[in-house]
Amino acid sequence: MKKYVLSILLCVAMVLGLTACQRSNAPDSQTGSGTDSQEKSQGNNETSGENESSEAADIASAGGVLKVGIMAEIVVLGYPGRLVSSNELVIVQPAVETLCRFDSEGKLVPWLCESFAEDADNLTVTVKLKEGIKFHDGTDFNAEAVKWNWEEFIAQGRNELASLDFIEAVDEYTVVAHLKNWDNAFSENALYQAGFMFSPSFCKEKGVDEAGAHPVGTGPYKFSNWEKDIKVIFEKNEDYWIEGQPYLDGIEIYLMFDNNTMATTYLTGGFDALPILMPDARSLLLAQDQEGLLSEAVLGGATITIMAYGCTDSNSPFTDINLRKAVSHAIDYAAIANAINSGTGYILTNQWAMPGAWSYNDSTEGYPYDPEKSREYLAAAGKPDGFEFTCYTMTINNTLAEMIQGYLNDVGINMSIENIDQAKQDEIAGIGGNWDGMILSAGRCDAEIASIYARTFTSEGVRFVGGMLHPEDVADLISKARNAKTFDEKAQHNRELADLVSSYNMIQPMFINVPVWFCKDNVQDTGFYKTHIILWTPETAKFR
Amino acid sequence: MNQERIKQWKKFFRRLFSRKLVVVAASLVLFFIIAAVFAPFLTPYGPYQQDLSNVLTKPTTAHWLGTDRSGRDVLTRILYGARTSLAIGVVSVAIAAVMGTLLGLISGYYGGLVNMVLSRIIDMMMSIPSLMLALALALVFGRNMGSLMIVLGISTVPTYTRLMNVQVLSIKNADYIMAEKVLGAGNIRILFTHILPNCLSPIIVLLTANIGMTILAESSLSFLGMGVNPPTASWGGMVSDGTTQLLINPVFALAPGICIMLLVFGFNVLGDGLRDALDPRLRGSI
């Protein structure tokens, strides 16, 4: 018997020894893109001491598969108007491009279009498209395609293009959008937000559901496969409209759920870049002496952590503004932001606007941490001993929710946490949804806040819309802001809007997330966080 | 009569604690019970008392095991976590034992159709993995501590029913039972005064082992985010929180994990010891 035990132990030791040897030998033979090519794509690796293929990496400046890790759950990846969360917008970009991108000052620059021109007096926006671009299914990118994309965007219930009257395809490569009234946010909405161009013929043929899982655009990489909950695989588009690009053989975007696994995989060389991650993973990597890169773009596409009160549901205590204010005043935002983000990567704000941007209102007071005031509002609402409510949030926010819980406890407010997933949140926060407590989530925070507010505080809105009041004065001010013909007028109305919305306290902002992300030294030009929080440049990404 | 009983108890305990390991296990369990019950007196901090300027610190004289992500004292949360684990473990096992034993008694004694139907239902519950069953039931019952107890209890019922069933089957045709029947004793009386006491020992052994299992199950549920609602302190939840900090501040993750292991180990070994002590030779004398 002992002999058997010994022999088995010997076998195990042999296997382990073999495994160790295998790692330090030459890299595994490549069998094409899309397979796990850990060894090939890594240059330096701090912790596991891989000593192979730094030579190989030097020789190959083209090729390789970029592995991106993203902490996200995505629901839909295709079809105009269906992509709601910024994670989905980030992931779809290797395959789908936008009409315009942004420069470092946050202004629109043409990408798929050649140029665009606004005419406030004639209420038109004329877009000239680049010629000779094809979708991945071989069909032409032309004015008809743009027209179809915009129309479908509206048909899916989005209201960003609400001021659109009709679209005219003047010739094959010129589109003119005729507006009902002047909307100075229209260009950005149409050329960026609704500017993700999907192939009409593919979408029409496959239908919403299937096209929603299979994005076909004009991008440098073709969509290959979406292993649900695991990864999205893109392969090089040989017929990309820019000569010489893209440089990589493919991009794989991994959808991670676990902070540990994400950080460990990055540290062992399994990922090349982590553009979207949670504070936990971030602090783990920082503690391992990894360099965290700060976003260079702060103006466009930032996310802001918010508490969305359910103001319309009859079962919700937050139909009473006093209770909303009571909760808002009870929380120490600075302490929480600091603790949650390990001291970096956040900006405090007292309104749903970006401090330092032209739309930020310096005179707005907001609802700073003040337990005394909180108790006053509780008394005013007739609940001096506190009350209880439910906080709906995704599990990744649990630590944040617990911190909030702690502060609310101090004033006698009892908050219980109910975890929901992305799909459920999309449901209750979407069109026709409602909730009877508070949703702890994230919203968008661009410089141009009128459009963002329109998505939430008007009856045509799409996000959190069911639980929000739709006051007339807010809607009026939004129109004014969007109709403004000069920049100063626009800026002023936006500032007034920030203040007005703050007075209703339907959405309480907590802090703005400045992304801290990680990228290996040998990865270049991915474009993450260069000009915009969501847009990157997959076509220029390459290994050094 | 009383003297007899006392002597038998003494004998039982002597047998039980004849192995040192069992003594250790029993002391472990006792230790955690005391810690749970007297938690408020053993620590100056509250379990929900957060201090955001002091998050994730390593052990210091002020905080013997450091602080967690919200600045709460880890040692305090472990003590209160003992309450959660023990409460859920004991109550859900109690629910399972009572329900399961009753069902097993009935199906074993009356046999026939009742037995067949109940056995199939039990089989059905056993074909669905217990964690899944607990999750599916959580979908219906919700996720607070009470529902978790019910859910974990229900998913453990099958083990008791089966065990009881087998026990009853082997006894019900014994001579003394027949004698009682001849004397005209009713079924209920027979069930509860004769059959049940004689089948109890394996159930008791199973009880202690199950408590350990249930505590592990609850910690798995908490790890997956499906356990007790925050901010209730739960060892499994603490391990889940702490796994990201493993390389930075291992105490945070290791401490609750070790506690889980020690408590479950204690219950398991205690169960083993009980089984040794409640040898068939002693059955019927307790």
Added chain:
Amino acid sequence: MSKYILKRIGQSLAVLFLVSVFAFILLYMVPGDPVYAMLGGDITREQYDIAYREMGLDRSVMVRYFGWLFRFVTGDWGKSFKYAMPVVEVIGSRLPVTMFLGLISVVIGTGFGILLGTVAGKNRGKLSDSFITVCSNLGAVMPVFWLAVLGMYIFSLKLGWLPSHGFSFASEPWLMVRQAVLPVISLSVGQICITTRQMRSGMLEVIRQDYIRTARAKGLKESQVVYRHAIRNAVLPVVTLTGMSIRNVVAGAVSIEQVFAIAGMGSLLMNGILSKDVAVVQACIMIIAIVVVLSTLIVDISYGILDPRIRIK
């Protein structure tokens, strides 16, 4: 013998029937409108009405149940609204992964368990016994996810021997093997420990029996005594244990799938439950139950072959 087999098959079918009833009524036990539970909240009034009629909600429960059962048996498992694809495809991609990893860990778990348990039982009281007993007791109480995370840290991060996540059949063979190591080991440890303890106590019981004394008195070599008599008899309860553990393996040890980012049945079922994707949950429960019942059936029948006493009962 055949009567026994037939009886067991009949029982298995009855169990599956009960499981189907449970899976079916789960839809109605979930709080909220069953149509929304099936399709999600993001539907129009027309879609709601169509689904209402398709799901037969305007007809009686019995009709609905048999309709659902018929559809299930003929392979129409409905559509997952979370993944926007037929449930059959979703499960089809995940079941093989779970079965593969699970079966390997059951084999390893049982094999090592029998081995270690025999050693411990034979050498009762000696160092090897104490060591094995303590280890198996500790291993049985260690939370599985903890083991998984520790394993990942040590073998993936610190030593760099193994990849940290992502088992899938699409990886090349050697990588696939290495991706499987950590998950399989994490899955097996519990099984090893339980089996070791069972085998050990079985061996202890058997070794005291008269026929062992007789075998020794006959002059048989010790190893023969152990092999031919002790192990064969001590192993029977282990077989039942293994049968029982298969059901936990099929659920894919959800926490392991989460830690190692493996797309298996466990995480599918859990995510389905979390997002209330009822079609997926129903199908998963049915499939898992079928696999479990089938394997229990096989185990019971082989038990019956190994131990004639069972058949006679």
